[in-house]
Amino acid sequence: MNKLAQEKKYKKIITALSVVIPIAVAALFGVNLRSLGFDVAPLMFLPPLYATINGVTAILLVGAVISIKRGNRKLHERFNTAAIACSLLFLVMYIAYHMTSDSTIFGGEGIIKYVYYFILITHIALSIIVIPLVLLTYMKAKLGLFIEHKKIARKTFPIWLYVAVTGVVVYLMISPYYV
Template sequence: MEEVTQREKRFNRWIAIISIAIPIVVALLFGYKIPNAKPLSFLPPIYASINGLTAVLLIFAVLAIKNGKKGLHQKLMTTCIALSALFLIMYVAYHMTSESTRYGGEGVVQYFYYFILITHIVLSIAVIPLVLRTYAKAYLNDFVAHRKWAKYTFPIWLYVAITGVIVYVMISPYYQY
């Protein structure tokens, strides 16, 4: 029992460091433009597709575990984490080489867009420690705690993945290619 406690403390320390570092690094890099870099304007539809694929795989992962397919669930969840990391790399690369695109819609649609965008951004930051903690609980074979954390993590992560696609679809007509 003592070994698990020490391992969990180490995980928690790393989860805290990563959960703080990622938003700070992304914010810093988001504001930095690589001089004379060719805009990576082809990336937004790719990283939006990655968000969509993540949403689908999250649903399949839940169905897998509900059907007793623990190995498949684990592989799907690990894939979702890898896809989220890939999304983040592409997102930052795009914003380091391209000017931000302003949403051009008006009226109620504009308010809807900004609501979705703001909740997407806030929850994408909040989901980082949730995903890492939930994954760590499974890794440490604490499946009771894993299930408790997953009940909160899953819907938030799914919301972030789906709203990432919605934000892209809504802003895509305004991209400069």
């Protein structure tokens, strides 16, 4: 199969995942197993863990950029593959936490409340936008389309880094309000 045919096939998969993942997360976010009568303990240990994973993702992304600037393509690929794995792990933990726990309300007041919600809303919106960007960027590299990969990576990197870093910030800001 030539690269054009492969790219077309992967783009269909990427489009499907880019639609299905946010819808599934939104649907599962609304399902609380405890309120449905299941005897499950809230997974309160997960938020600091998945916030840490977001931090690790940010470090991996910076490592990926440094390694490619130094010409180490293999290390760059490993960093990015690990960052994708961390993002998937985060997603599973995030869903598991919200399916077993009540939502936490931010308790800050004044300007900090607006700062928190601005960061949270941009974090959520960009986390949806970054899904197809990451997958397209990764696909271009895997197909050896490095000029296209580099072009899209310049857009993907800052968005993905922002999502990873603000994930940590959101956790730090809301953590005093966990019950």
